Amino acid sequence: MEQNGSEQLEQWRRKGLSESGIAYTVAALGGMILSYILAAISSAVGGEGSAEKNWYLYLAYLMPQLAIFGAVAVYFFRSKEPVRAPFQKTHPKYFLVALLMEFGLLFSLSELNGLFISGLGKLGYSSGGVAVPDLAGWNLLPALLVIGLLPAVFEETLFRGIIVRKMHGGGWGLAASVLLSGALFSLFHGKPEQTIYQFLCGACFSLIVLRAGSVLPTMLAHFLNNALILTLTSLGFGDLRASLPLWGYLVLVITSAVCFLGALVYLIFFDKRGNQKGGVKDGLFFFLAAGGGILLCAVEWIAVLVMGFTGA
Numbered sequence: 098m099e100q101n102g103s104e105q106l107e108q109w110r111r112k113g114l115s116e117s118g119i120a121y122t123v124a125a126l127g128g129m130i131l132s133y134i135l136a137a138i139s140s141a142v143g144g145e146g147s148a149e150k151n152w153y154l155y156l157a158y159l160m161p162q163l164a165i166f167g168a169v170a171v172y173f174f175r176s177k178e179p180v181r182a183p184f185q186k187t188h189p190k191y192f193l194v195a196l197l198m199e200f201g202l203l204f205s206l207s208e209l210n211g212l213f214i215s216g217l218g219k220l221g222y223s224s225g226g227v228a229v230p231d232l233a234g235w236n237l238l239p240a241l242l243v244i245g246l247l248p249a250v251f252e253e254t255l256f257r258g259i260i261v262r263k264m265h266g267g268g269w270g271l272a273a274s275v276l277l278s279g280a281l282f283s284l285f286h287g288k289p290e291q292t293i294y295q296f297l298c299g300a301c302f303s304l305i306v307l308r309a310g311s312v313l314p315t316m317l318a319h320f321l322n323n324a325l326i327l328t329l330t331s332l333g334f335g336d337l338r339a340s341l342p343l344w345g346y347l348v349l350v351i352t353s354a355v356c357f358l359g360a361l362v363y364l365i366f367f368d369k370r371g372n373q374k375g376g377v378k379d380g381l382f383f384f385l386a387a388g389g390g391i392l393l394c395a396v397e398w399i400a401v402l403v404m405g406f407t408g409a
Contacts, residue, residue, distance in 0.1 A: 111379050115383065117383065120169070122388070124168035127167050128160060148392070155243055158244050169254050169259065184312060192317060195315055195318040197356040198356075202357060203322055203326075206294060211380075224405060235329065254281075262306065271371060271374070278300070279301075283295035287398050289405065
């Protein structure tokens, strides 16, 4: 009987790895299909220049979130896992840790990513930038919903609430779960110039979730990150380096770096919850299921990189 229970547990863990991999592929494939549909509708209805219109920009931000929502729905339907599983109550300290971590990611590590982008530029890479809809006045409110809240809910649920939780629950080591989930998160966004920043955000948020046992702290941090960027842009402070005096900007970056390092040191050396050594146990179950999504995202990432260097 004991051996039977052990075999059932292994099957459950492997099933969790497979289902989370399928969810990644569904999100990647769904996002690509919806983006092509949007492009076709835009071409047929809006004509030239429609990609710069507010309705198009909102839909462009909405499509990936609809794909992720679909992937999450498929996961919970197929796995029969309770929807509330990723959203457990947790100690309030993790909300503070998540906010400190996000403060550091937003200001100090975005500066590091800026250096990375500058390095790419010297090699001939040209970033297309990030287009956002009109944020003036009350236009900020729908942006906070579509660009701020929805990604915070859906992306955290998929990447941290499902994928990294199933990696760790499937017997993967803490470091392997955190680093690989961060890489998948970065790859999914398909923006070479944001690779370092997205990877670090994904890895750090994964670490918080595995310590907290819940995605709620990272949902809050994710939303506040998006909301703060949108609000600053709406108020004309999108480029803080240009908006603040040099000493003020340096104080902001140094303070955020201290907050980031303090949160990271606490999570790695003082909080031992969820510690688990090991590598990628039964990784074939995950990567076979996620392989299609990884391939699609990798092709998109490479295509954007090539276009950035060729100016296409």
